[in-house]
Amino acid sequence: MAVRWFYLAVLALSSLGLMCILFTIYWMRYWHDGFAWDGTMLMFNCHPVLMVTGMVVLYSAASLVYRLPQSWVGPKLPWKIGHAAMHLMAFILTVLGLFAVFKFHNHSKIPHLYSLHSWLGITAVFLFACQWLLGFVVFLLPWASLQLRSLLKPFHVFFGASILSLAIASVVSGINEKLFFSLKNGTSLYSNLPGEADFANSTGMLVVVFGLLVLYILLASPWKRPELGMQAERQALLRGGE
Template sequence: MAALSPPRPPPPPPSSLISPLLFFARISGLGVAFLVVSWALNFKSSFLPQSTSQEDLIYAVLHPLLMVIGFILISGEAILVHKWLPGSRSLKKSVHLSLQGVALASGVFGIWTKFHGNDGVLANFYSLHSWMGLICIALFGAQWLIGFMSFWHRGEIRSTRMKVLPWHIFFGLYTYGLAVATAETGLLEKLTFLQTMRNVSRRSPESMVVNGLGLGLAFLSGIVILAAVSPMYDNLQRKLVYSSDQIKNLMS
């Protein structure tokens, strides 16, 4: 007869690693938001040096704001929802899906701003930055659609959903990393243009802001990805307890 397993202890608090990561993610996110807003508002003439149209200037300034704050920062926050939001799994998934929907809408509108102009639809889509941006939005949209269908169709076989989940996580983190890499290529492209065509000094305030923004995005993405892949201590502890109980029952 199998021996009765001892009562399981109450689940311990979340891993001590998660809370500092969430704190630094929020701080670095605020820093990135501050830098991109400062760049867009304080150096507006750099975005459209050859145009005097106020409408063109608004669209040009909206592009970095939407792609960095609306797309990268909000999608990063959506990735971290499962690590900090209390409540049921269904609540976490619904908030995650909603935030990713906002990020997708911001990304689509941010790319649409580059279609606006008198040079034609494809005038701004010739560089590595633009190609990566289109691929990133396409992958993000497909990822969100799969998540939406999975959320509203919960009758699938559990084994099938468990097989799809690792791929969903992988492509989610890959797309987020691709979005940051795309932003970095855009910053490099813009700064190179300013320094060669506009004779902006390498040590000018604008160069420092753009370089700081690039470093901030790199730092933020590392924290978000690390927090996303770090296991919660309570879930890990429960798995260890369950495995220990199963071994004791088999040996009894």
Template sequence: MMAMENLKQFLVLLSGAAVFGIVSIVFVLTWVLHFREGLAWDGGAAEFNWHPVLIVSGFIFLQGTAIIIYRLPWTWKCSKLVMKLIHAGLNLLAFVFAIVAMVAVFDFHNGANIPNMYSLHSWLGLTVVVLYGLQLVLGIGMYLIPVTPASWRAAFMPVHVYSGLLLFTSVIAVALMGITEKLIFALQNPKYKDSPPEAAFVNVLGLFLAVFGALILWIATRTSWKRPSDQILHTLHTNGGSEDNTKVSPAMSQLSGGMDAEEAGEVRRRNNKFDDNTN
């Protein structure tokens, strides 16, 4: 569906995002298994370590994947409903990861008699989780319940897209705050300011997370890489899928949700254009 040059750019950026995302997961696992106390569910420090692991692997990596799932050209042959279900499923799984990550922190704090919810990191973290849950409920209600009016979907779509990108960016920012806070508290001899190997290692993890987020945002905000509507995909298929037809810009499609009135009008205009070209 993309011109070959754009497809190459897309694949390079997609590969970069995948590499930085996977390496970030490897780094956070190495951090807790090598530098910290490992992983366990016993109310101690090893239980706390589930928090960064689940946030990076779930709340960041899975959420980022959910954001760009519509942009993968090889999924465009799948129906929009199937892609909605995959998008919602990935977001739901990311939300579950975030909830378990928070439970691990509260269990650890309560067991060690450490106050809860006193830092800016905790305030923003809880806020993001609550808003993410609200975004998930509204998204499912708007775009997976057939009786939802198309006008509601169209009106909510800009809010849904903006909120999704804002929450994704916020999760990464809060995660960077959290790993820095953890290093300051945990490193005593030598201290964080002395740049011991663990500090440098986790700082690199933070850089990887920032780059992953930047790549996901770039992919998600390129209008030329949006999934075409099912109507246009069907039209291209019935017109023989010629090279000229497959270069139709998919800029009018949305990241998720049903087709709104504006998109329907665009489909009609493009269908008329196809008809004119074949006459």
């Protein structure tokens, strides 16, 4: 039963993550004319899609690798490599997202990093880079002792969840900021909740629900890789026991 509930949660999470990406793409295509890689506003439109895909959805998928029951048995190294590789892919998409917005700002002579949204985002990316490097050096390379890994693991878990929380806060504030800019000179005020505002706010709520479910599975659920000495309980869960 426990495994069944886990995979139901994974199915719900996968659906929510895909919806977050598709809703963001639709928002940029339908209300803001699509995408390009030329320094214009169409290049900026790549920014929210890349950040939601990389910093939220793919980052979350990488963080949940060790919640898969299949990762609880056998060698841990392949799962470590998968965990690190997925995070690296998420980081590459994130860097591309940052490049898109910085390139647009340079092209349009807009100052960089002046809003709370940008401060939250750049902090999340900086911590993400530090987190990945620390994880690679301490947890993936074979030189670190078990004592050092045990000492740093709680911090690694804490900052992993904190980075996701910062990313969600950055996405939500970015959606709000984009709506204020795009609707301030329009015929429909933001306060009247025109179609774009309604859709974008709904996208933000999807991101929030997705992030809360990820944090629950990471921090509060019983679906965690058992520590040494819990072989019997692990095998019972893999057989579907409670």
